[in-house]
Amino acid sequence: MDVRGHLDLLLLAVLAAEGPVHGYALIIALRDRSKGAFDVPEGTVYPALHRLERAGLVTSRWEQAAPRRRRVYELTSEGRRAQSVKKREWRRLVAGVQAVLGPAAAQAAV
Amino acid sequence: MSAVPPGEGPVEEYLDELFDKLAGTGAAGRRILAEAESHLLAAVENGLDRGLDQQAAEGDAVRRFGSAAALARQVPVPVASAGASLRRLVVGAWAAIGLTSVWYGASGVLTWLLGWPWVRLLIATDRFGGQPNMCQRPWVPSKPVVDCATQYRDQLYLIPVGADEVRDRLFVVFAIGGGVLLVMLKVLRRTSALGTPAWTPRPTPALLAVTLSFSATALVLLSYGAMGVLASAQDWSLSYLVSGLLAAGTAVTAGKRIRRAPAPPINE
Numbered sequence: 001m002d003v004r005g006h007l008d009l010l011l012l013a014v015l016a017a018e019g020p021v022h023g024y025a026l027i028i029a030l031r032d033r034s035k036g037a038f039d040v041p042e043g044t045v046y047p048a049l050h051r052l053e054r055a056g057l058v059t060s061r062w063e064q065a066a067p068r069r070r071r072v073y074e075l076t077s078e079g080r081r082a083q084s085v086k087k088r089e090w091r092r093l094v095a096g097v098q099a100v101l102g103p104a105a106a107q108a109a110v
Numbered sequence: 111m112s113a114v115p116p117g118e119g120p121v122e123e124y125l126d127e128l129f130d131k132l133a134g135t136g137a138a139g140r141r142i143l144a145e146a147e148s149h150l151l152a153a154v155e156n157g158l159d160r161g162l163d164q165q166a167a168e169g170d171a172v173r174r175f176g177s178a179a180a181l182a183r184q185v186p187v188p189v190a191s192a193g194a195s196l197r198r199l200v201v202g203a204w205a206a207i208g209l210t211s212v213w214y215g216a217s218g219v220l221t222w223l224l225g226w227p228w229v230r231l232l233i234a235t236d237r238f239g240g241q242p243n244m245c246q247r248p249w250v251p252s253k254p255v256v257d258c259a260t261q262y263r264d265q266l267y268l269i270p271v272g273a274d275e276v277r278d279r280l281f282v283v284f285a286i287g288g289g290v291l292l293v294m295l296k297v298l299r300r301t302s303a304l305g306t307p308a309w310t311p312r313p314t315p316a317l318l319a320v321t322l323s324f325s326a327t328a329l330v331l332l333s334y335g336a337m338g339v340l341a342s343a344q345d346w347s348l349s350y351l352v353s354g355l356l357a358a359g360t361a362v363t364a365g366k367r368i369r370r371a372p373a374p375p376i377n378e
Contacts, residue, residue, distance in 0.1 A: 024152040041176025046145050047184035
């Protein structure tokens with residue numbers, strides 16, 4: 001499934017749920033939480049994380065964990081607020097789309 | 111089970127390729143490279159735990175990570191130095207020269223191809239009513255060595271300006287030469303450092319420049335072309351219309367691509 005355009009919200013949501021986490025674990029969590037639906041090219045997640053960091057929504061640090069260094073990502077307080085706002089926007093969008101498509105489409109999607 | 115450090119397998123090859131493609135991206139590129147290595151080693155470790163052998167685990171990790179070129183394209187290039195600006199300018203100018211040559215040459219080729227039906231239309235309609243009896247004297251020589259349609263066709267301008275000064279069919283050289291330039295650029299961008307972000311003009315301003323310049327060109331040429339048609343279908347009007355329509359098509363195509371250009375980062 002193509003998640004372009006929604007990747008920022010998905011990453012913020014996973015970080016909010018998982019807490020501080022390194023990139024690989026974040027991608028695994030994204031795949032597991034979506035039950036395999038969001039099986040994105042894993043490399044694309046890093047530029048998205050860097051973008052969120054430049055926007056001040058995420059912070060990161062190198063962590064020495066055996067057997068190698070890993071970059072650990074964490075939501076900032078601004079990131080938490082942005083995640084709540086984006087989540088509300090998403091729910092409004094979904095409600096609007098479902099209202100247009102009708103109950104049959106909503107049931108089929110379940 | 112622990113992954114062995116990458117040797118000459120798929121992971122090492124991938125990291126080498128990524129390193130090449132990240133040329134000119136500075137600290138952002140170095141960070142992506144370090145994170146890619148850490149990620150791939152973790153993924154290989156995971157594959158080994160799932161029972162894959164080293165080669166298969168590395169192949170699977172690389173496949174899941176996605177193409178190095180696509181990843182490198184998403185890495186921002188640092189604020190432009192004079193050298194970086196010059197590199198992007200070189201590629202941008204190369205593309206612009208190729209595109210303009212193709213447009214100019216293709217206009218001539220198309221006008222040449224459309225020349226016969228256009229002249230027959232003019233003869234059949236007496237230049238849309240503006241020149242009765244086109245194939246009779248005094249409009250054609252009394253002892254023509256060629257037939258009327260051929261004579262009128264030979265008078266057609268094949269390119270908008272200076273048609274009488276440009277050697278016959280020089281536009282074919284422009285069409286082919288411009289196409290060769292564009293193909294060469296595409297191949298080199300796929301196989302060399304020219305494809306890295308450091309050499310890539312920013313898509314939105316570059317496409318905007320193409321859209322605006324070709325839109326303005328199209329507007330002028332189509333206006334002149336329309337005036338030429340209305341004024342007894344002048345010999346130059348077909349070339350203005352053809353080149354104007356091609357310019358308009360180029361502008362529309364570039365304009366559509368602006369919308370598909372990568373969106374700016376959030377909050378930036």
